Amino acid sequence: MKTGVNKGYDTERSQAWVRLLVSGAAMVYVLTVFLTARSTSGAIELILHYIPVFMAVSVVLLVDIIRRPGVRPLRRVMAMALDYVSIAVCMYLGGEALLPVYGAILWVTVGNGVRYGPRYLAIATAMALICLLALAQFSPYWRSQPYLAITLVIATLVVPAYVNTLLAQSRRANEAEHAANQAKSQFLAQASHDLRQPIHSIGLFTACLRDGNLEPAQRQMVDSIDKSLHSVAQLFRSILDMYTQDGGRVTPRAEAVALDELLQGIAQQNAEAARWAGVDIRVHAPHQRVLVDPGLLTTMVQNLLSNALKYAAGHPVLVGCRRRGGGFAIEVYDKGRGIEPQHLASVFDEFYRVREVRDNDIEGVGLGLAIIRRLANLMGLQVRMRSRVGRGTSVAIEGLVAVRAEVSSPVAALRQSSTTPRMLDGLxxxxxxxxxxxxxxxxxxxxxxxxxxxxxxxxxxxxxxxxxxxxxxxxxxxxxxxxxxxxxxxxxxxxxxxxxxxxxxxxxxxxxxxxxxxxxxxxxxxxxxxxxxxxxxxxxxxxxxx
The missing domain is CATH 3.40.50.2300 (Response regulator)
Incomplete structure (x- = not known):
């Protein structure tokens, strides 16, 4: 694992841009010296002619990086050699006046090590030492200041060595973190599968009991089991949704989806939960198709509807669509207690829950809205919330693009189909x-x-x-x-x-x-x-x- 080399294309390009910025700053410094120290004007004039040549070569290097992206070791070494030769030329010609340019030597050395890894740090350190030794041998000013030369050589050795130690520690820490994340992922994946099985089977057995000839008291117990199981399943799915997004495993796959079919299907799947909450779900949507990932959009609307059932129990909930800004928006309205203005900025944060004094124990961990915002960002949609205390809350998913597809996907159509009690006889x-x-x-x-x-x-x-x-x-x-x-x-x-x-x-x-x-x-x-x-x-x- 190489520190800072996961995307060589990005690091090389950024290094090239920084090279241009630093050379520009060097030009400003040399001009300042030229205006304030006329005794070195001849040498400074040479440097002022050299820096534009260096910048032109740097531009050519940047263009090559853009046209031929990727990790190219020879190009990196040549760029480092260009930097050190240019710095050495400026320090040789400028003498004492350009001694501060030594800072650029440390920048090039440490910068290449941090961006490209320990191997390049060693190469850069060797090049820096060669430059300093050449200056100490051929520059009259440096020959007259042997202790200064020794000090800079020591600094050129010590600073990269310390940086290398830090890089090694950072690399070990990253490897340990990566191993821990892999172990966590494996655990969650296995726990996910093992926990889904009993929840899934309990739900099926409960449905079997519901279809039997039960007495009122028995049916009430089945309802209680089903309600508790529904809460566990919702919580379980929220945690797994967040884990999946954190792992970067979610990739939107847009297709033509009929809004009315999708929303009616979600309402139908939540009919039992709505009955428990005493909520009448009303759906008003046009037969309009939009280009979106149906699974991710279903998760978003499902989370909004679950919140409405929890926080607006006993009141009707409207799920509707309207044209908004050239596209379509899905809006979920409830007539619950509403949200205080000071909470609105935080409700999309992970694990944030609006709790009031003497609140009922409302299930959930505060992940539903956080998941909605993440999925919206992933699909290029916007989520907006409006709420008035005592009047209710509305949340809109905006930015859905209309399409004229003749048919929806088979999976989407299957998901939204209505059922008839004995339609499966003989299958x-x-x-x-x-x-x-x-x-x-x-x-x-x-x-x-x-x-x-x-x-x-x-x-x-x-x-x-x-x-x-x-x-x-x-x-x-x-x-x-x-x-x-x-x-x-x-x-x-x-x-x-x-x-x-x-x-x-x-x-x-x-x-x-x-x-x-x-x-x-x-x-x-x-x-x-x-x-x-x-x-x-x-x-x-x-x-x-x-």
Missing amino acids: RVSLIEDDRSVLLATATLLRKWGCEVQASPSIPVEGHGDIDLVITDFDLGREASGADCIRYLRELSGRHIPAVVITGHEVKRVREAVGDADIPVLSKPLHPAELRSTLVALKRGLAQGA
Whole structure:
């Protein structure tokens, strides 16, 4: 790991610009000396002619760096040689008057070491010593000041040596930090997968219980379980969203998305949570398509809606769209208690929560709005908040660009499809999941929805040929992945069977591994309503293609 060399193109360019600035400053200093010390005017005049030549060569070097970016060791060494030769010439001609130019020797030496690493620091130190020894040998002034020469030589050795020690310590610290971050990433990735599984299976079992013939008291207990599980899932997703963004793993993928379908889908997925909060979610959106990453935009609106359900319980919430500045804006309005003006500047900070005296214990850790602002910056959008105490709060996501796409992406369309209670009757499903609890919960739920399920904990060895749909976990151990299962079953049946992948890993990585944009990739913990709407959409596609 080389300190300061991660982007040689940037460091070389910045070094070239600094070279021009320093040479300009040197020109100003020499002019000042020329005007105040006429006894050295002849030598100074030579230097005044030399500096413009040096600056011209520096400009040529900068142009070459711009045209041919990258790490080029020979070019770096030649630039260093240019610097030291020029400094030595000026100090030789200027004598005592240009002794302060020695500071440029330290700048070049330390600058190259910090920017390019220990190897270049050693080369620069050697060049600096050669320059000083040459001056001590050939300059009349330096020969008359031997102790000054010895002092500068010692300084030229000591300062880079100390800098090298600091660079080594910094490098070790960076390596330790990198190792710690890798360990943290591995832990969070594994913890993410291991925690998603039980949350996911509990949600499916709860949905199975809800569909049973329960007494009112039992249904209330199921509601309480489901509500608590929903809170845990929301918190879990917020922490993982922040972790994913911190790791630089989020890359927007814009596509044409219908605003009305996306917002209606989000409202539908939050219908149960809205019922618990006593909130009526109203959606008013045109059938307009915008160019945006549907997953990231869904996360933003989901977080806004979750905040409205928490802080405006018992009041209606409006999710709407309007034209704003040549584009479209999504706005979420609530009629909650509002936010005091002194809090508005801080609500988008991580872990910041608006708490009042005798507040109810509102769930969450204060990451929702921070995630929204990060995702907005990532996609070039703006987020604006207005609030009045006692009147409510509105938050707008602005900057959405309208497009005229004829159709939306298959995944977006699947996500937003509405459901009908018995639309899945007779759907033949091959279910593959290596976690026995999740396999049992999913199979039970699918059968309650009317599906005919063939369940397997791994890639099927036989059977599973006469099916309409594949639902598979992505990570099935060392033997195969969900993508392998889909390919196998398609080859076995001799037709392009629709499929759904459910995963506890990063959706982006799994989608790339699957390599098929028509296969929806759903993230655990998965809300049963989202799974059902996806299956209904796929079954409708089967009916239309028949």
